[in-house]
Amino acid sequence: MSKLAFVFPGQGSQTVGMGKELAEKHPEIMEYFLKADQRLNVPLSNLIFEGPKEELTLTYNTQPALLTTSIAILDFFQQSGVKADFVAGHSLGEYTALVAAGVLSFEDGVYAVRKRGEFMEHAVPNGEGSMAAVLGLDRDALQKVTEEVSATGMPVSLANLNCPGQIVISGSREGVEAAGVKAKEAGAKRVLPLEVSGPFHSTLMKPAANQLREVLDGLEMKNAEIPVIANVTAEPISASLEIKDKLIEQLYSPVLWEDSVEKMISLGVDTFIEIGPGKVLSGLIKKIDKTVKTFSVSDEASAQTVLDALKEEKL
Numbered sequence: 001m002s003k004l005a006f007v008f009p010g011q012g013s014q015t016v017g018m019g020k021e022l023a024e025k026h027p028e029i030m031e032y033f034l035k036a037d038q039r040l041n042v043p044l045s046n047l048i049f050e051g052p053k054e055e056l057t058l059t060y061n062t063q064p065a066l067l068t069t070s071i072a073i074l075d076f077f078q079q080s081g082v083k084a085d086f087v088a089g090h091s092l093g094e095y096t097a098l099v100a101a102g103v104l105s106f107e108d109g110v111y112a113v114r115k116r117g118e119f120m121e122h123a124v125p126n127g128e129g130s131m132a133a134v135l136g137l138d139r140d141a142l143q144k145v146t147e148e149v150s151a152t153g154m155p156v157s158l159a160n161l162n163c164p165g166q167i168v169i170s171g172s173r174e175g176v177e178a179a180g181v182k183a184k185e186a187g188a189k190r191v192l193p194l195e196v197s198g199p200f201h202s203t204l205m206k207p208a209a210n211q212l213r214e215v216l217d218g219l220e221m222k223n224a225e226i227p228v229i230a231n232v233t234a235e236p237i238s239a240s241l242e243i244k245d246k247l248i249e250q251l252y253s254p255v256l257w258e259d260s261v262e263k264m265i266s267l268g269v270d271t272f273i274e275i276g277p278g279k280v281l282s283g284l285i286k287k288i289d290k291t292v293k294t295f296s297v298s299d300e301a302s303a304q305t306v307l308d309a310l311k312e313e314k315l
Contacts, residue, residue: 003085003268005229006100006275007285008070008093010255011196013278014062016051019069021299022076023049032072032106036064039107040114044068059197060117063092064110070096070276071106077275077303082310084273086236086264088229090281091160091201091255092116094247100275101224103243108219115215119208120251121197129199131159131170132180136189142167145182149175159201160255163287168194170202205252213248234259236267257281261288271313273297273306 023030023045033045047056048065056065070093089097092113099109134142139161146156146169156171156179169179176199180191199205221244227236230246234256237243261272261284274281274296282294293313295306 001268002270003264004082004271004273005086005088005264005269006074006084006097006273007281008087008089008096008100009066009274009276009278009281010089010091010093011059011062011066013276013280014056014066014069015277016053016056017049018065018277018298019072020049022072025300026076029072029076032068032075035107036068036110039110040064058117059121060114063095063113063117066092066276067096067099067109067113071099071109073297073299073303074100074275076300077273077297077306080303080307082273082307084226086227086229086267086269088260088264089231090257091231091250093276093281094228094231094250096276097228098224098243098247101226101228103221103224103228103240104219112212112215112219116208116212116251119211120200120205123208124198124204126197128173129171129202129204130173130176131168131194131196131199132176133166133168133192133194134180134183134188134190135192136165137167137183137187138165139167141186142169142179142183142188145179145186146171146175149179149182152178154178155203157202158254159199161258162255163258163284165189166284166287168201170199171204172199201250201252201254203252209248209251212251213244216244216247229260229263231255231257231260234263236263257284258288261285265289265292271295271310 087097154175156175159170160168221240224238271293
């Protein structure tokens with residue numbers, strides 16, 4: 001029996017105007033954007049629909065903006081009756097997955113990621129941390145590189161294990177630069193510095209994780225109605241207490257995206273639907289396993305295309 005997973009994008013997939021067309025045509029979808037404005041007490045919807053891009057790209061704006069848009073798109077898509085067997089999200093997208101699975105209410109999800117973004121932004125002084133994508137080196141070789149560099153007092157670690165041959169490293173600016181040089185010496189094809197405001201998913205995020213725990217302790221978290229594949233373990237989890245612990249760990253631990261996708265495939269998933277702006281995750285999933293089907297839903301037209309494709313498969 002084939003299974004279906006909804007996956008939700010993380011930071012980097014945002015674009016000015018995302019979700020605008022759907023919201024303007026469907027009042028019940030606009031409601032999500034208005035609820036987000038109300039919960040955060042800021043005009044987030046205006047920033048999402050009109051920009052400016054520089055402001056939307058700030059971590060503490062990007063995170064609630066992406067969650068709001070993805071959940072609004074999910075609601076529109078689910079009106080057709082499509083249900084997922086599993087949900088997962090990349091970094092920030094894990095929170096979207098938790099809202100989709102009924103763990104967090106939409107408003108609490110928006111609030112949690114707004115605070116998460118603030119804590120991440122302020123955990124390390126600007127310019128002291130960085131991230132880089134390393135292409136063409138396997139994880140064991142890169143792990144060895146980061147351990148050697150960290151041992152010299154320049155912390156750096158694996159941050160996102162996205163797909164074969166694409167791993168992001170994160171840590172102190174000096175650590176990331178030194179690891180980049182060593183990675184090339186070890187055979188990496190390219191090392192690309194990322195435009196981010198901090199060393200996300202590295203040990204330098206531990207102060208932010210402590211602050212995040214306080215916020216999550218103040219929110220109601222329920223057991224998941226659909227199994228969520230955790231970034232930290234690449235295993236399905238449903239219990240609210242375990243989910244909370246994994247969200248805290250996620251801030252300073254690597255995102256095991258490749259492992260998560262492989263886990264879902266091993267559990268019978270052969271169709272992945274990316275819900276939200278962009279097609280980043282669909283691209284990564286195809287690099288992990290070419291045999292699975294991937295779709296992306298970001299607006300009304302793409303939702304209809306996916307529904308038609310799913311209907312054809314079932315006939």
